[in-house]
Every structure is written in structure tokens, then in C-alpha cells.
Amino acid sequence: MATQTAFLAIDLGAESGRAVLGRFDGERITLEEAHRFANVPVRLPDGLHWDVLRIVKEAKDGIAKALRNGGRIESLGVDSWGVDFALLDRDGCLIANPYHYRDPRTEGMEERAFDRMPKEEIYGTTGVQSLPINTLYQLLSMEGSSLLQAARTLLMVPDLIGYWLTGEKFCEFTIASTTQLCDARSGGWARDVLEKMRLPGHIFGEIVAPGTQLGTLLPEVAEETGATGRLPVTAVASHDTASAVVAIPAESENFAYISSGTWSLVGVELPKPAIAPEGMHANFTNEGGFGGxxxxxxxxxxxxxxxxxxxxxxxxxxxxxxxxxxxxxxxxxxxxxxxxxxxxxxxxxxxxxxxxxxxxxxxxxxxxxxxxxxxxxxxxxxxxxxxxxxxxxxEITGRRAEIVHVVxxxxxxxxxxxxxxxxxRRPVRAGPVEATALGNLMVQAYARGYLGSLEEIRSAVRRSSVGLHxxxxxxxxxxxxxxxxxxxxxxxxxxxxxxxxxxxx
Missing domain, CATH: 3.30.420.40 (ATPase, nucleotide binding domain)
Structure with missing residues (x-):
């Protein structure tokens, strides 16, 4: 029997979170759910919030259970939904629980943004669809607030969990690309957009590519979870949809996908952004994916x-x-x-x-x-x-989808x-159900040198028993x-x- 290497995915969804253990033998991967919990927002007098303190506790509980059940783990990674963020003060402490993207405080913020920079220019730089939930509009709704004034660092949700696990502050590329504040062509922060929106540019830190090692568990986290040695934490494709797309069992490039859950993310995979007026008018987005x-x-x-x-x-x-x-x-x-x-x-x-x-x-x-x-x-x-x-x-990309993958x-x-x-009127291939966790795990395997490309990842997915229909x-x-x-x-x-x-x- 081939030697198996274990990885752990902390997969945070808008309704629930889970810790999924993946065992990879170099050819196939098997999944085992170690922990699952409800992710329930909390309504306070000032709005709807995520309970991130509970989320990080559940993440650590998941790590502890996986270590008890699975033995040695070579790496772990965290993914979550997009657009929502936390603000840290100068001491690296959480200023307030992050707002939930469905909080109505962003009403009217699109109009404020377009007064400062035409919609066409924002889309021409970021390539991101305009939705009231976007990070850009959430930040504009906080303009003049004591929270934003006290902020020294902005971290997206998976980056926040990673920071609390390792002590390292990074912004992973795929999750950063959901903010409507990234330059779609360069992959860096869109400094011109930040300036025209009058947002504090100093809170936006270094962006790292999926597959980057962020650090190892803090000693106190290792003690709390029962981890021995220096357990690495890897920046996966931290936007949950990006991880799900990694795990699509596609055999050619002529496919479309639907990442189906609370949201349905419907699209195609391209080698570079497709930024055109037609995309803006149809409200399509260009978000970062794995492997460029x-x-x-x-x-x-x-x-x-x-x-x-x-x-x-x-x-x-x-x-x-x-x-x-x-x-x-x-x-x-x-x-x-x-x-x-x-x-x-x-x-x-x-x-x-x-x-x-x-x-x-x-x-x-x-x-x-x-x-x-x-x-x-x-x-x-x-x-x-x-x-x-x-x-x-x-119509916009000129690419015909011969099959629709639903994950x-x-x-x-x-x-x-x-x-x-x-x-x-097209064939649909449904599965894997746990595509997000699977993509998370496969990027870790890539980062540790077990797989060499997106194509190799997808070949391994097809060889594995992942429940396709x-x-x-x-x-x-x-x-x-x-x-x-x-x-x-x-x-x-x-x-x-x-x-x-x-x-x-």
C-alpha cells in the first residue's frame, strides 16, 4: 500500500464550517470529515455580524479532532466565502466582529463610489462585478467611523483565521480579488481606486499566491490543539469558490462550472481577465484563480x-x-x-x-x-x-462550454x-460535493511538492472516488x-x- 500523506482543510461556508482530513497517496485522495459546526451570524444593535471568535475556536477544535483521528498532518489551509473582512488595530488586535455581507449598511454606497470614480473606470481596473456586498462598498459605509480610523490592517476572513493560527499577516490572492479593490491585470492592490475612494491605503498588506506557506502554528495554538512539531499553514486558494474550481474534474478547457451552494457562482475558466464593456453591463466578475x-x-x-x-x-x-x-x-x-x-x-x-x-x-x-x-x-x-x-x-469570451460541471x-x-x-440543453456532470475542501487539500499537496500543476491536480481528482453523476x-x-x-x-x-x-x- 502506498504511503499516505495527510492534509487538513478548514472550510468555512456561509451556513456551516468543517474540518476535512485528506489522505493522499500520490495518485488518489480520500476525504474524512473530522469536525462540522453551524456558522450562525449574530444581529447586534449596530448590524449583522459574523461570530469570528467562535469560528476560530471551532477551527482549532477541528484541528485537534483531526490530529487525534488522523495522526500526523503535513499541512493545513483555510478557505471561506469572499468580500467580508476584519480590521486590526496597531497592536494586531481585532477592533470589532466583522460585519456580515447581508447587512444593509451598504445601501447607497455604489452611487457614492461612482461619484468618485466612474463605474467604467472601476471595472476597467478591477474587472469585478458591482454588488452591494462588495468589500469596496462595505468600507465606504464605514467612512468617518472610529473603527476605520483605528484600523492598521485589513484581513479577509480566511487570512484572519490564518493570522490567529500563525501570527502572520498576509492577504491571499484569490480572496483579495473578491474585494473590488485589486488590479485584475497586475494582481496587486488597485492603488488608484483606493486613492479615489479615499480609503486608507496603509491597511492593505502584502498579497501572496495560493500555495505559499504562511508560517507554522503558534506555540500556544499547537499546545491547545495537541499539535507536535511545527505544523505548517498554507495559503490555499482561500476564496471558497476558487478552491472549488481547482477540484473540478474537467478533462478539457471547454467547460463551464456552477459552484452551487448558498450562492451559485456560474462561469468559465480563462487564462487571463476578460475586461470589456459587455462584461460590465452583464455584471460579470474577473476573480483570481489558482495557477494564474x-x-x-x-x-x-x-x-x-x-x-x-x-x-x-x-x-x-x-x-x-x-x-x-x-x-x-x-x-x-x-x-x-x-x-x-x-x-x-x-x-x-x-x-x-x-x-x-x-x-x-x-x-x-x-x-x-x-x-x-x-x-x-x-x-x-x-x-x-x-x-x-x-x-x-x-458571447463575451467566445468560448463554447461543451459540458457544465456542478460542484x-x-x-x-x-x-x-x-x-x-x-x-x-447541455450535459451536466455533478460532483464533487466537497469540492471546496478537496481543492483546498489539493493546493496544499501542490505546495508540498506532491503535484506539479492544475492539470495534475484535476487528474488526481478524476482518479479519486469523489462521487460524480x-x-x-x-x-x-x-x-x-x-x-x-x-x-x-x-x-x-x-x-x-x-x-x-x-x-x-
Missing amino acids: TTRFLKNVMGLWLLQECRRTWAREGREYSYEELTRLARAAPTGGPLLDPDHLSFLAPGDMPGRIRRFCRSTRQSLPQEPGEVARCVLESLALKYRWVLERAE GGGVKNTLLCQLTADAT DYQPMGSADEWDGAYERLRRIMDAAAHLDAEGARLE
């Missing part, structure tokens, strides 16, 4: 819609598992109402079923009432929006996977084309109402 690649993608609201529906129904005393909702959605009639998943009325937490019905009423559609009808509306709308994004990506937790929703194949388009192409045109009309109608000042929320 660019993730040309668009955020789609994703399974957040169903997550919030479940929370609303639970508050009403009706508990539904995702499996139950999928079963109810299968039984619901096809061809029902549709929505634009990316309408801003769906961004904040709240009564999502009510918002969906108000959207349908405003766009002159029938109203989904029962949970199965609501779930069917959400899933069909997501699949059709994926088609819209893929077609725009192909992440959304792979478990087999109905959504089939609807995606049906709506896009293929879906072929089914149903009438004409019917799906008709549904797609209906979605486009609904998107146009909603945009027209927004332009007239009507509020769908």
Missing part, C-alpha cells in the same frame, strides 16, 4: 432562496428538510411562475416566500402558495438563470442538477426555450419596475 487562471463568473443568488424559505416556514412551525422540499417540488406542476433570483429584493434575510409571491404579483404571474410550488419556482428559475449567464459568458453542496439537489441540464438534457427543447424566453421577459419587466421606482420587496 481567471475565474470569469457571475454571482447568482443560489440556494439562499430556499434556505430563507425554510427558515421562514420553521418560524411558522413548519419544518421541511431539503429532501422534503425537493420531493414536493418534483410533484409540483411544471411551467409555473418564475423569478429573477438576483433581484435585490431577495438579498436580505427575511420572509422569502412572501417576497417571492410579491415578485410574482408585480410581474403579473400566478402566486406560488404551497412549499412545493415555491420550491419548484425557485429551482426552475435558478436553472433558467444559469442558462442566461452561460450564454452571456460565451459543491448543491450537487445533493438532484432535481436542480437535472433542471440545469434541461434548461441549458451525469445528467443529460431531458424534456422538450421547445418547451424549455419557451420557459427561457418567459424568464427573460420577467427579468426585463422587473428591471423596468425598478427603473420606475416601484419596490418589489
Whole structure:
């Protein structure tokens, strides 16, 4: 039996976090979940926050459990969602718990940014889609605050956890690229943008490439977790989507991907940024990838819609598992109402079923009432929006996607996977579910010299037992084309109402 080397991924998602142990024998990798915990934001009088103190405790608990279960670990790495950040003072201490990207304090900040620098110039430099959640707008909302005035260092969430584990302050490239404050071509901070936005440039530290060793566990962390020796911490592709894309089992470059979870990140992999007016108008982003690649993608609201529906129904005393909702959605009639998943009325937490019905009423559609009808509306709308994004990506890049790879937790929703194949009229390969943790682990294996390139990583993924499932388009192409045109009309109608000042929320 080949010697196995163990790596540990601390994979932080917007709903849950996990510590995943990976054992690599040079050809294949096996995964074992050592620890899992809920990641629940906390609402305080000043807004919605992440409980990062609990997150770092859970990360250390995960390290301790992995060491007890797995023995010697050669390296560990941390990934998380994008855009959110922590501020440290001159002593390196956390100033306040980071805000959650769904906190509404960024309302009006896009307009403030565009007053200082035209949208075209910001996109021409950063190549990043304009979303209210972006780090740029979060920082603008803090303008003049005592928090920002006291700040000496900005760290994105995985960089913060890495700092607390090692004592070293770095900004990993892929997570930094989500801020709308990086130069997409040079990979460094966009100093011109920082200056025109009147942001304190001194808080933005050194950017390092994925695969860089950050340091080793602090002695007190090693003692707390039971680590012996000097356990290295590696900067992986620290944006969770970047890690997930690393683990796509693609066999050629002619593929599209959907990293499916709370958000759906839909896009293609490019050798360099594609910065063009068409991309800006369609709100595509150019984010950093592993191995010098660019993730040309668009955020789609994703399974957040169903997550919030479940929370609303639970508050009403009706508990539904995702499996139950999928079963109810299968039984619901096809061809029902549709929505634009990316309408801003769906961004904040709240009564999502009510918002969906108000959207349908405003766009002159029938109203989904029962949970199965609501779930069917959400899933069909997501699949059709994926088609819209893929077609725009192909138009802008000139690259035809012959297959769609779906990775992440959304792979478990087999109905959504089939609807995606049906709506896009392309084969879908679903899996791995744990793509983010897998990509995290594989970058560590690369950093330690066990793999030499992105191609070698993906070959190892294909050789491993990672649970792949293929879906072929089914149903009438004409019917799906008709549904797609209906979605486009609904998107146009909603945009027209927004332009007239009507509020769908």
C-alpha cells in the first residue's frame, strides 16, 4: 500500500464550517470529515455580524479532532466565502466582529463610489462585478467611523483565521480579488481606486499566491490543539469558490462550472481577465484563480432562496428538510411562475416566500402558495438563470462550454442538477460535493511538492472516488426555450419596475 500523506482543510461556508482530513497517496485522495459546526451570524444593535471568535475556536477544535483521528498532518489551509473582512488595530488586535455581507449598511454606497470614480473606470481596473456586498462598498459605509480610523490592517476572513493560527499577516490572492479593490491585470492592490475612494491605503498588506506557506502554528495554538512539531499553514486558494474550481474534474478547457451552494457562482475558466464593456453591463466578475487562471463568473443568488424559505416556514412551525422540499417540488406542476433570483429584493434575510409571491404579483404571474410550488419556482428559475449567464459568458469570451460541471453542496439537489441540464440543453456532470475542501487539500499537496500543476491536480481528482453523476438534457427543447424566453421577459419587466421606482420587496 502506498504511503499516505495527510492534509487538513478548514472550510468555512456561509451556513456551516468543517474540518476535512485528506489522505493522499500520490495518485488518489480520500476525504474524512473530522469536525462540522453551524456558522450562525449574530444581529447586534449596530448590524449583522459574523461570530469570528467562535469560528476560530471551532477551527482549532477541528484541528485537534483531526490530529487525534488522523495522526500526523503535513499541512493545513483555510478557505471561506469572499468580500467580508476584519480590521486590526496597531497592536494586531481585532477592533470589532466583522460585519456580515447581508447587512444593509451598504445601501447607497455604489452611487457614492461612482461619484468618485466612474463605474467604467472601476471595472476597467478591477474587472469585478458591482454588488452591494462588495468589500469596496462595505468600507465606504464605514467612512468617518472610529473603527476605520483605528484600523492598521485589513484581513479577509480566511487570512484572519490564518493570522490567529500563525501570527502572520498576509492577504491571499484569490480572496483579495473578491474585494473590488485589486488590479485584475497586475494582481496587486488597485492603488488608484483606493486613492479615489479615499480609503486608507496603509491597511492593505502584502498579497501572496495560493500555495505559499504562511508560517507554522503558534506555540500556544499547537499546545491547545495537541499539535507536535511545527505544523505548517498554507495559503490555499482561500476564496471558497476558487478552491472549488481547482477540484473540478474537467478533462478539457471547454467547460463551464456552477459552484452551487448558498450562492451559485456560474462561469468559465480563462487564462487571463476578460475586461470589456459587455462584461460590465452583464455584471460579470474577473476573480483570481489558482495557477494564474481567471475565474470569469457571475454571482447568482443560489440556494439562499430556499434556505430563507425554510427558515421562514420553521418560524411558522413548519419544518421541511431539503429532501422534503425537493420531493414536493418534483410533484409540483411544471411551467409555473418564475423569478429573477438576483433581484435585490431577495438579498436580505427575511420572509422569502412572501417576497417571492410579491415578485410574482408585480410581474403579473400566478402566486406560488404551497412549499412545493415555491420550491419548484425557485429551482426552475435558478436553472433558467444559469442558462442566461452561460450564454452571456460565451458571447463575451467566445468560448463554447461543451459540458457544465456542478460542484459543491448543491450537487445533493438532484432535481436542480437535472433542471440545469434541461434548461441549458447541455450535459451536466455533478460532483464533487466537497469540492471546496478537496481543492483546498489539493493546493496544499501542490505546495508540498506532491503535484506539479492544475492539470495534475484535476487528474488526481478524476482518479479519486469523489462521487460524480451525469445528467443529460431531458424534456422538450421547445418547451424549455419557451420557459427561457418567459424568464427573460420577467427579468426585463422587473428591471423596468425598478427603473420606475416601484419596490418589489
